[in-house]
Every structure is written in structure tokens, then in C-alpha cells.
Amino acid sequence: MQVLLVLLAIAALSLLASSRTVLDPGRFPALAQLAASGLLFLAFGAVMGPDALRLLSWKDLAALRPLLALGLGMAGVMIGLNLEPRLLRLLPREVYAAALAHAGTAFLWVALPLAGPLLFTMGLPPGAAVAAAALLGASASLSSGHFAVLGYRSGRMERRRGLSVALLTMLDDAVGLGVLVLALAFGAAANPLEGLGLVALALLLGMACGALLAFLMHGIKDQGELMAVLLGGVALVSGAAAYLRVSALLAGVACGATLALVGSRAVEQAARMLGRFERPSYLLLVFLVGAHVHARDVMAWALLPAYLGLRFLGKVLGGALAQRIAGNTLALPPRLGYALISQGGLALCLVVEYLTLVPGPLSQRVFDVVVAGAFVNEVLGSRAFRHVLESTSEQAPTGTPQAPGGPS
């Protein structure tokens, strides 16, 4: 009954969060921003969870595991479907180098200094502490491009600039997923080789399901049937991954990417149809992530300022480096690092996946730090982006030539 009440509350909150009054930034700026990014649900989950109001118990959360797996699978499939091999091939090398530079800098700035405290406070084997620190770094390396997208859509930022920032943040996702692979290889099994085998199993499963889904979709014209096949496919890949205790997120990405590769013309339609379920499933996922937070871990609160500060420095330095590398190829704004402060939902997906597959106090602490960090970064991100807009209006666009296949 509690689970039912919570689901109903989420449904009501979804309606509220999609209300134009709430989303109007002129009336409640902070609320509108949190509602638009979905992080309002994160706070809602944390408040209702077993560590705060206890409207949801740990048993309830265990019963909601299938929904968590489904949400992760859906997120993975959507990421995979957005991977366009043709576009990725056309991107110049400087763009990849810039993405790697800013994501890598933030990664190193967070992972290296925080590995020490994790290693010494938890008393765990070095491999596990390194994997956990790497995951902290990976989540720090991720940024959300939604402010840039909102900026150019509202006309407050030049379109090419907005797209350039959004492109860089999209490429971050690959870095984050790569580190998740490493963290799972080190933490999800008794030895790294076995861990790597499990990651390979998740990817293989995703590819098989993607190919199967493409075959099942072939020749289906009825919209209802197509929708049923797509939903069944997403449930199958995430369910199989959850059943085999491998990463539903990675399996979903492999499934979506395979579908994008072999699905020919049906892919666009599939992406459009699944897109209708993307936001509800994302909001549910974010709510469940919030409910898993351990708000009473003092060490996590102690780590949080360090995590936020180091990430900020990493982003500012990484942004400057990226601008130096790709300044002639992309129309990047000045103070790029400030535009990258906001953290994407993928950071939450990474840490909740890690928590599910490598349960324990260490992964819980990493999870708590990253979730709280994502919330704070979202609130700070808006102000930081305003700085970027101000500096952009002060300084005229550099007018750099557009690279072939560039973001615009």
C-alpha cells in the first residue's frame, strides 16, 4: 500500500512539475529549474525514503528494484539510440580531444585527491577504493548541456555556441560510461577478469537484444503493436540484465546503439515513440535514486565540499584546456568551465548502478556524495551559466570557421 501511495504521489507530482505555472522561471526560479531538470523528484525521494520520513522502507525499495532496472535500461537505450555513427565519424579529432581534456581534467582532479580519504577511512582493499574514487571522478566529469540548449532556444546564446557546449557534454557521457566499465570490472566480481567478463556479458546481452528488437520491429506498421514491441524490448533487455545481475545501463546502451546501427528507417520512429516514455521513466528513476540516499552518513557530508570544490576547479581548468584545443573548430564561449557545472542525469545512473551491483558501505558513500553533489551543482549551475552569458555578451563571438560535420 505504501508503494502504491508513493507511486500516486509521484504521478501527482509529475502533473505538478509539468504545470506551466510551476515551470515559469519568472515566478519560482529555483523550483522551476529543479522541476525542469527533474531533480525535484530527487529531493522528494530523499525526503520520503527510509533515512528521512520513512514512508518507504528498505523492503519497499527492494520491491521497487524492477522499476529501477527498467528506468536504467530505458536511459541506456535512449543514450544508445542517440549515438549516430555517421555523425560521430564526421566529428574532427579536436572535438574528441577537447571533450577528453575537460572530462579527463575533472576526473583526475576529483578521483586522485579523494582516493586517499576513501582508502584510509573505509579500511577496504586498495582495488575497491580506487574503483570507488574512479567512479566519483567519472560522475564529476559528466556535465549537462541543458542550460546551453535552453540558452540558444531562448535566444540568450548564439545557436552555434549552445550546440558546441551541448556536443561537448554529450561526449562526456562516453567517458563516464567507460569509467563505469572499469569500476564494475574492479568491484562487481571477485577478480577484475571476472568483472570484465560480466561487463562483456552485459554488452553482449544488449547487442543481442538490440538486434532482436530490430528484427521484431521489421514490417510492423500498426502504431500500437510497434509501441508494445518497443516497451517489451526495453523491459526484456533491462530485465535480463537485472536477472543476470549485470549492468542494465550498459546493456541498454549496447541495445540502443545496436538498434541505431541495424534498425534502418525504423530507428527514428522508435526513438520518437520511446521519447514519450523517457521523461516519466526518468522522473521515476530519479525519485528512486533519491530514496536510496543515506542522509546520516557524516563522512559523506564531510567529503561533499571537497568533491564540489575539486569538481569546480577541474571543470574550470578543463574548460580552459578544451577551449584551447578546439577553440578554432567549435564556437565555444569564454568561461566554458562555468557552463559545464550542471551535472546530468547520467551521473545518477552511474552511481545507482554501482550501488546496485557492488553493494556495500563504500559504494553507498560514493552514491551519497554524488547525489548530493548533483543537487547542489544543479542549483549552482544556473548562476554559473549566467556568468557565461554575461561574458558572451561582453565579448563578441570569435567567428571561427565551422568544421565539416560540426554541431550546427
Next chain:
Amino acid sequence: MKGALLRLLLLVVVLAAIGRAQVWRVDAGTSVTLAAGALLLCGLFAGKVAKGIGLPRLTGYLLVGVAVGPYALGFIPGAGVKGLELVKGLAVSLIALVAGTELQLGLIRRVGTKVAALCAAVCGVTFLAIFGALFALKPLLPFLAPMSVPQALAVSALVASVVVSFSPTVTIAIVQETSARGSFTEFLMALVIIGDLLVMVGFAVAAGLTRASFGGGLDLWGLLREVGWELFGSVVVGGVLAVAMLVYMRQVKRELPLFLVGLCFASAEGGARLHLSPLLVSLAAGALIANLDEREGERIHHAIQRAGLPIFALFFAASGAGLKLNALMTVGPAALLLVALRAVAIYGSCRRFAPVEDVRLRRYLWMGLISQAGVTFGLAALISRTFPDFGPQVEVLIVAMITAHELIGPVLTRRALQRSGEIHSEDAPGAA
């Protein structure tokens, strides 16, 4: 059809591979999402195959569920199928909501009395036949053999009241699938719905008598309160739901299928926990909307048709996967005897008591009354929980009967509609 068969086989192979891969892992994770995805996809393509060979899609959903479920090939773990109970409640609610929108006041005025009279006759004759047979089989049935005569009489009445029940879920799903329209279809649908109301009342009375015969004392006031709450409480809650839906449809006007799915989910879960009948709650809501605002009733009908296919395919495939084939083996002979007796009783009473002005009712109506599904499952489980001494054995017997009825019922229902000449399309969009 070949393409659908090939896709279905491929799906089964993938499921087998996942099952094989699981053997390498020491402990499995949650299997509910896997069960949902696999049953939805398998159900969808099995429905197409069934349609290709002239069977109802629903039979395809059920059969593939049985095949890949835990009691046959075992590709889907039992825990996964059990975790889909929520989906089953949701589907029953949605189906009942659609059925309710068909219950126009004009229809009730036109055929209400005749349907109620025939329903009482069919249920009465079937009840007496099953009751008599069970009591006669007392020495042979392990759960009845050790009981005293009054106890055996009360338990026979209890089991007979459940065995009488029909399946509005199957009937409505088949009507949707075939887009059947006409007086015969209306009569059949009204009869299965009213039949289930009678069964609910009969069951509550029989359960009270059984409790009394086992020393619990006959609490007449409690009995009346129980029946009254289930019937009138459900109608009142259904009325509240109807008002909520109408307000939403007039004020919000967006994402109606999603809203209906959410509301039906809430009514199914909430209703079951408040000891209301989820079927009756949704039925009352649908009927009230259709009679208050016909246009909104039509909108609900179309919205559920759009969202219905995945839910129906998953519901019936999960029902198939939950059918305990081993139960059919252990109590098979007794169950088959009762199945045959029930069919004969329904056939005989329809031939004898159906209205004379429509010859189709006398000839074909009985075929539409053979199915059993959700309500019967629910009552069998209730017996098991309420009477732990003999209830689980009764549940096995009833589930064995449901298994047989689920496999032949949908085929017969479609045949009844076909022969009545009221089928308009074999492939309605979004149909079950």
C-alpha cells in the same frame, strides 16, 4: 503468420539463452522485469500466430504464457510471474472500465430483466449440479472425505459458488478483438457481468455458512455487512472515480491513456486492499460516465483501446504462465469431471431458459459462458487464505478447472460470436 512464428521462436531461443546464462551466476537478481518484457513480446507474436491459424489472439497469449512459464519450459522464473500481479489487477480494471462504458441505461432497460432471470437460472442450475456432484464425490475427494455431513455440505456449496463464475475479462477481450456488436453480444456481456455479481453474493453467503459449520458461529449481521460493503461500497467508490475522470477529461484534457492507466492501477490495488471488488469499482465508474456523458464514454473506450494491447497481451500471457499444470495432473480426473458437468449444466439451462424470441441465444449463448479467469482465481485464493485446513486443496482443484476453461473458453466465446453473425472485424486496432 510465418514471420510472426519465426519471431516467436527466436524470442523463445533468446529466453532459453538467458536462462542458460543465469546458471553461471551464483544468485539471480530480480526477475519481474524480465518476465514482463518476455511475456509481452512472446504474447504479442503468439497472438499473431493464433490469429493466423484461426484462433483468438487471447488463446495465443495464454498458450505461450503456459509454454515459457515456470510450469512447462521454465524459461521465466515463478517469482517473476508472481511479481506481475499488479499488472493483472490493472488489466482487469481497464477491461471492466471498457465494459462499463457499454452498459447504457437503455440497454439495461431493454434486456435487464431477461438477463437477470436467465442469469439466475443458469447460475442456479450450475450451482446445484456442481454442489450435488461434489457432495457425491465426498469419499473420493481428499479434502471432503474427513468432514462431517454438514461441513461437507457447506464446503460443497462454497466450492460450487466459485465454480459457477464466468469470465467478463475474457468475454470483453474477445468482443474487443472481434469488434462484435449487436443484441447477442450485449446479452452475453450483460449476462457474464451480472453473473459475477451473483457469484460474489453467493460466495459471501457460502463462506459465512462454512465458517459457522466449522465452529465459527453464524454471524448474519457480519455477513450482510461484508456483502453490502463489497457491492455497494464498490459502486460508491466507482462513482467517485467516475467524477474524478470526468473532471480530468474536462479540465486537463491531456495524456488520457496514461491517466486512465494510473487511475485503474490505483483502483485495482486500493480496491483489493479495501476488500472491494476492483471489477465492480471500474464497471460502475465506466457505466456512470457512459450514462452521464456519452461522448466522454466514447473517449475512454478509444483511449483504452490505444493503451490496451500491451496490457492485455501481458495480462493474459502472465495468466497463462501462472497456470499450474502440475495441479491439472494431480486432481485432473475430478477437475475434468466438474468441467464437463459445468458445461452440460450451462448448455442445458441456456437451451431451456434462454428467451425464445432470439433463437441464437438458445443455440450459442452457452459457448460464451464457459471461460473462467480473474474472479475465479481471486475467490479460489480467498478460500485458501480463509480456510487454511482444506482451502489449499480446494484451490488446486479450482485452478485445475480454470486451466481447462482458459484453454477452451476463448475459442468457444469467439465461435459463439461468429455464429451469432455479429463479428464485424477480426483485427480491430489495439484489440486483445
